[in-house]
Amino acid sequence: MSAEARTGLDAASSEPLHPAARDVLLAALDxxxxxxxxxxxxxxRARLLLDNAREVVAQSLQVRPDEVTFTSSGTEAVHRGLLGLHRARARHGSMVLHSAVEHSAVHHALRWAGAPTAEVPVTATGLVTRGAVRTALAASAVPVAVAAVQHANHEVGTVHAVPEIAEELGEVPLFVDACASVGRLPLPDGWAAAAASAHKWGGPAGVGLLLVRKGARWRNPFPEDDRVDPRSSGFENIPAALAAAAALQAMVSEQQALGARQSALVERVRSAVAALPDVEVVGEPSQRLPHLVTFSCLYVGGERLVTELDRLGFGVASGSACTASTLAPSHVLAAMGALTHGNVRLSLGRSADSRAVGSLLSALPGVLERLRTEVGL
Known part of the structure; x- marks a missing residue:
């Protein structure tokens, strides 16, 4: 099927480059x-361009320019942000609290560091509550050094009340993975360090953001590097950083209008698929990202769903957002008590419209019926 005939509904991992980013990237290469x-x-001149990119990001996110560091990916930003807070708190404790639905980047970082961890459970809609955080703090047998709670979940779109959680944590610093939400929602207050990923908002892949609050205790957890920004390592990709900043600025400027349009489309999907037999929509119904929806289909494998919909021209995701290429069962859905197989995740890009959503919703019942027939249902 030609690219023109395809309908991409996996913007969380493959959002096309924003036009603003493309123009800036081409100009910055020279x-x-x-x-x-x-x-x-x-x-x-390169230093001025890098500083300009940092200034644009800071203005877009309402932070200070000296709180912004460009990294090679959102994953690196997660690792640096979380482990840097943990290392700086070595005298205060070693325990790391983290929600049960954190991205695998958080889990990998903590395993690498050998840090003791305690998991904060979530509700059936994937929500981290203030009460759950309070209980986890009280139950910790050793002093808590740092906590990790994402702003919004990559898989089901549930948005957490970060300021309330930070208030509950008190003196314990909070690391926030904001990769799924930056550009889509305003950055919340309450974090000591945060991470974001440019390709999620239409910037180039290979650019992440590490944000460290002025005054937060943070120590580089990795070998030092003699760079312009002491929180980073390696030669900065200045053209890509400028393009990421331009895309973020453009996304923030259209955030409300785009969010309202995408939220209406997602609500249409939620209502339509919930009416199908043996299909469950997961995640918070209202406290969620505007562009993302996930639903689970009983008696159908996620891999077959993805390949069949792809054959019809619909690019969707399934499995864990962390390991979608392997279609591994989702630890996020398991933590919520939801069906971990047969799930479909749609994330709408800037170009997704009513026609694209309507076409998918028209095709989906027939796909489910065929696949269930194959297994004798």
């Missing part, structure tokens, strides 16, 4: 190639 540490003309 200007931002030099090492920003150098004192010659090309180096000084």
């Amino acid at each position: 200007q931002g190639y030099a090492d920003p540490r150098r004192l010659h003309h090309d180096g000084r």
Whole structure:
């Protein structure tokens, strides 16, 4: 099937480059190639471009420019943000509280560090409650060094009340994975460090953001590097950073209008699929990301659903958002007590419209019926 005939509904992992980012990226390739540490003309120009990208990001997210660090990915930003807070709190404790629905990047970082952990359970809609955090704090046998609670879940779209959770934590610093929400929702208050990923908002892949609050105790958990920004390592990709900043600025400017349009489309999907036999819509019905919806289909395998819908021209996701290529059962859905197989995750991009959603909803009942017939139902 031609690219023009396809309907991409997996923007969480494959949002096309925002037009604003494309224009800036092409222009910056000829200007931002030099090492920003150098004192010659090309180096000084590169430093100015890097500082400009940092300034645009800071303005878009309502943070300080010196709180912004560009990383090579959202995953690296998660690792640096969380482990940096943990290392800085070594004298206060070692325990890390984390929600049961955190991205695998959080779990991998904590296993690598060998840190003791305690899991905060979630509700049936995937919500981290203030009461659950309070209970986990009280139950910890050792002092808690840091907590990790995402702003919004990558798989089901549930948005957590970060300021309330931070208030409950008191002196314990909070790391927030905001990769799924930045560009879609305003950045919440209450975090000591946060992470974001440019490709989620239409920036280029290979650019992440590490945000560390001014005054927060953070120590680099990895070998130091003699760079412009002491929280980063390696040569900054300045053209990509500029493109990411441009895309973020554009997304924030259209955030309300785009969010309202996508939220209406998602509500249409939620209502339509909930009416289908043996299909469960998961996640918070209202306290959620505007562009993402997940539903689970009984008696149908996720891999077969993805491949059959792809054959018809619909690009959707299934399995865990962390390991979708392997279609591994989702630890997020398991933590919610939901069906872990046969799930479909739609994430709407900027170009998704009523026609695209209507086409999917028209095709889905027939696909489910065929696949269930194959297994004798």
